[in-house]
Amino acid sequence: MGCSLASSLVDLKKELKRSHDPDFLFIEPSEMVVTQELRDVTAMGLRDIRYDIGPFITLVDGPLFEFLWSERRTLLLGQVKDADLVAVSRADSIDAGELNIIRQTLDRYSSNLIALSIRNGDGLAEVVKRACGEV
Amino acid sequence: MRVVSVSGARGSGKTSLIRELTARLSMKGKSAAVIVNEQGDAVYEQAFIQAHELQVRTIRGG
Numbered sequence A: 001m002g003c004s005l006a007s008s009l010v011d012l013k014k015e016l017k018r019s020h021d022p023d024f025l026f027i028e029p030s031e032m033v034v035t036q037e038l039r040d041v042t043a044m045g046l047r048d049i050r051y052d053i054g055p056f057i058t059l060v061d062g063p064l065f066e067f068l069w070s071e072r073r074t075l076l077l078g079q080v081k082d083a084d085l086v087a088v089s090r091a092d093s094i095d096a097g098e099l100n101i102i103r104q105t106l107d108r109y110s111s112n113l114i115a116l117s118i119r120n121g122d123g124l125a126e127v128v129k130r131a132c133g134e135v
Numbered sequence B: 001m002r003v004v005s006v007s008g009a010r011g012s013g014k015t016s017l018i019r020e021l022t023a024r025l026s027m028k029g030k031s032a033a034v035i036v037n038e039q040g041d042a043v044y045e046q047a048f049i050q051a052h053e054l055q056v057r058t059i060r061g062g
Helices: A003-019 A035-043 A062-071 A073-080 A096-106 A124-132 B014-027 B046-051
Strands: A024-028 A052-061 A085-089 A113-115 B002-008 B032-038 B055-060
Touching: A003 A024, A003 A035, A003 B032, A003 B055, A024 B014, A035 A052, A035 A073, A035 B002, A052 A062, A052 A073, A052 A124, A052 B014, A062 A073, A062 A085, A062 A096, A085 A096, A085 A124, A096 A113, A124 B014, B002 B014, B014 B032
Parallel strands: A024 B002, A024 B032, A052 A085, A052 B002, A085 A113, B032 B055
Antiparallel strands: none
16 A cells, blocks of 8 residues: 555545544455555554554455465465454355365464355354444 | 454455445444445445445545
8 A cells, every 4th residue: 555545544534533423434445455554554543533443354255265365375365364354255155165275274374264145144243243343 | 433444355345245334333323434445436326325324435546
């Protein structure tokens, strides 16, 4: 994430805090941002405004995992390693064997890995609870 | 205000998850905003934004 982009993110965060002060502010970064970078940028702004930080959730696209692991491993691990929660998304589109391979592969990088399907609701309650508390 | 981030590859379901979370929060009377580092088309349509009183801001590039 470049300096100007980080600065824009901090400015928008301040603007939203001051104008609306939402209960929750979700950040949806580009696919190229790693979690530590995001943590650093998210903490910027604490000097001027007050807010709580986290969790940092990383979605690992289940059906795309083989490609991501093969071609974009550094980026994938950069997103997985420092995340508070890793969810294997579109889990309804892969079978149990594939899910198991993903679990075994990422196990050493994250102890907080769950399977998620927005379509059938699997894992959703856990993600909601972790992200938003008891809503 | 609590800042929550949802990262992942394009098409991994970031927007779908955030939509799900903001809709649930809205039903419970909680307010939400989203900062999107958008690389493609707009992903939060006006009807959804209005229905859930969602604040959406976009950053280009990334």
